[in-house]
Amino acid sequence: MAAAGAFSLREVLDAFRGCVTERREVLLEPYLSGWWGLIRFLQSLGAVFGFISKDAVAKVQIMERHRRGEQGQHYESLQSMVEFELSRGPAELRGRPDSGCRTVLRLHRALLWLQLFLEGLRTGHRDSRTSTICTDSYNASLAKHHPWVVRKAATLAFCALPSRDAFLEVMNVGPPEQAVDMLGEAIPYIQSVYGITQELFAQHSLLDLP
Numbered sequence: 001m002a003a004a005g006a007f008s009l010r011e012v013l014d015a016f017r018g019c020v021t022e023r024r025e026v027l028l029e030p031y032l033s034g035w036w037g038l039i040r041f042l043q044s045l046g047a048v049f050g051f052i053s054k055d056a057v058a059k060v061q062i063m064e065r066h067r068r069g070e071q072g073q074h075y076e077s078l079q080s081m082v083e084f085e086l087s088r089g090p091a092e093l094r095g096r097p098d099s100g101c102r103t104v105l106r107l108h109r110a111l112l113w114l115q116l117f118l119e120g121l122r123t124g125h126r127d128s129r130t131s132t133i134c135t136d137s138y139n140a141s142l143a144k145h146h147p148w149v150v151r152k153a154a155t156l157a158f159c160a161l162p163s164r165d166a167f168l169e170v171m172n173v174g175p176p177e178q179a180v181d182m183l184g185e186a187i188p189y190i191q192s193v194y195g196i197t198q199e200l201f202a203q204h205s206l207l208d209l210p
């Protein structure tokens with residue numbers, strides 16, 4: 001068992017398991033709590049990742065403000081959020097930099113990076129470089145949504161990542177083999193959250209919100 005207060009990535013990834021209901025709705029509370037865990041993990045990797053975690057924090061905070069706000073009851077799940085924000089009209093939605101839909105869209109795109117990165121870690125060789133896995137996952141996902149300067153800064157920060165085995169170690173789920181097993185269990189839940197969100201946003205033409 002992990003020591004009291006110790007941070008284990010298992011609990012974080014478990015949050016994504018709790019997101020999807022029987023009716024295939026994605027609940028925001030565990031979704032955001034999963035994100036908080038990922039952010040804490042990122043912060044533990046050092047100050048080089050500060051500009052990334054800062055942006056993620058800002059986005060999760062926007063979502064928490066919606067949930068605490070007067071219309072909070074509409075922010076129970078991604079489905080209820082989309083329905084509510086669309087009901088106010090597409091023009092209103094597209095013009096709002098702090099809408100739930102555009103904010104979740106950014107997190108959603110980052111979730112594809114996470115999925116690819118974790119899969120790369122899981123299937124990588126002992127001596128694979130985490131920075132290469134991370135860069136490849138980034139180029140195949142988030143990079144196409146980022147301007148040059150962000151891509152440059154992100155790619156530079158990735159160079160600070162430890163080797164694969166050291167990385168699996170800091171995930172704090174036991175020896176590397178155990179961490180790999182945990183990833184095998186966790187990835188399908190993240191894929192499912194990603195897939196449902198992608199379908200929902202595509203159905204309502206929300207995948208390109210500015």
Ligand code: 1PX
Nearest residue numbers: 009038039041042051052055056106107110113142150154
């Ligand atoms: C076992 C592995 C766990 C690793 C956990 C790491 C969690 C990473 C969380 C990253 C969250 C990034 C959210 C980015 C959202 C975004 O795309 N924002 C941009 C657009 O926002 P805007 O409001 O302007 O439309 C914004 O411009 C972003 C700026 C910051 C740079 C984002 C780079 C993202 C790289 C993701 C990889 C993280 C590397 C972690 C290394 C382990």
